[in-house]
Amino acid sequence: MAEQRIVHPDGTGINLHSWPVADAKxxxxxxHGFNAHGGxxxxxxxxxxxxxxxxxxxDLRGRGKSDGPRYYVEQFDDYLADLQLAFDRARTDHPGLPVFLIGHSAGGVIATSYALKHQEQLAGLVCxxxxxxxxxxxxxxxLLQWLGGFLPRLGVLKLKNADFSRDPAHVAMxxxxxxxxxxxxxxxTVGELWAADKRLEVSFGxxxxxxxxxxxxxxxxxxxxxxxFFFDRAGSTDKTLKLYDGYYHDLLADTGKEVVMGDILGWIAARLSAQT
Known part of the structure; x- marks a missing residue:
């Protein structure tokens, strides 16, 4: 893994992680979402x-090694702009290659919102x-969305690390x-994510x-x-829903994560094959 600092046009320093591979397909x-960063x-x-x-x-602004008040976002579109930096670098490094997007939790809200605006540029979305x-x-x-307009920095939500995985080693990390x-x-931050959810709710089709x-x-x-709900209302003809029995919040850090990753790899490979 390599890390580099990219300065967003608004002056915010954003930490970018990259995992290169020779002859990428x-x-x-x-x-990432909450209680997480790109690492x-x-x-x-x-x-x-x-x-x-x-x-x-x-690392989204205010998270990981990126600049900004901790865990705070002024407007949801700032997160989309941070994500855009990853796409800009990816396409500079790998022009012409198919690009897939995977978003977890709150990162799923960000990824889905981004994908809705850039469908023609993406080969697939994993939510x-x-x-x-x-x-x-x-x-x-x-109420929290309303409160965010008056007391924007007030802490209102704390997720439990233990809810992310049944693997004690991951929770300890x-x-x-x-x-x-x-x-x-x-x-x-919570209000902006909720406002984004409400916009998506009427846009899935x-x-x-x-x-x-x-x-x-x-x-x-x-x-x-x-x-x-997303699956039922998505307008895509190529859509798949997989529910994993007994799994916790982070499927790619939970016990049995290899099964989930195998499904993702198979899904991506099938979409690449369909393009050739």
């Missing part, structure tokens, strides 16, 4: 590298543990990671690209019903 951009993509990127895919991931429906009622989320220590989401939607049935951070 395609590119995969990975987008947490090391295992999936390694598996994708072994299959011949070059990988890229950014992983989509943070579209969460264990909170709509009125509470609307998260607990020891200083880049996510005591991570708490500000009201503005506009999807036409290949989509793989994956979720664990024992996810306590986000709800599988949200992934089902």
């Amino acid at each position: 395609a590119v995969v951009v990975l987008q 947490h993509m090391q295992w999936p990127a390694g598996q994708l590298n072994a299959a011949g895919y070059a990988c890229y991931a950014v 992983h543990s989509f943070a579209f429906r969460v264990p909170a009622p709509r009125f509470a989320l609307n 998260m607990d020891a990671d200083p880049l996510i220590a005591n991570e708490t989401q500000p009201a503005r 506009a999807f036409s690209m290949p989509i793989l939607i994956i979720h664990g049935t024992d996810d306590h951070a986000t709800l599988p019903v949200g992934s089902r």
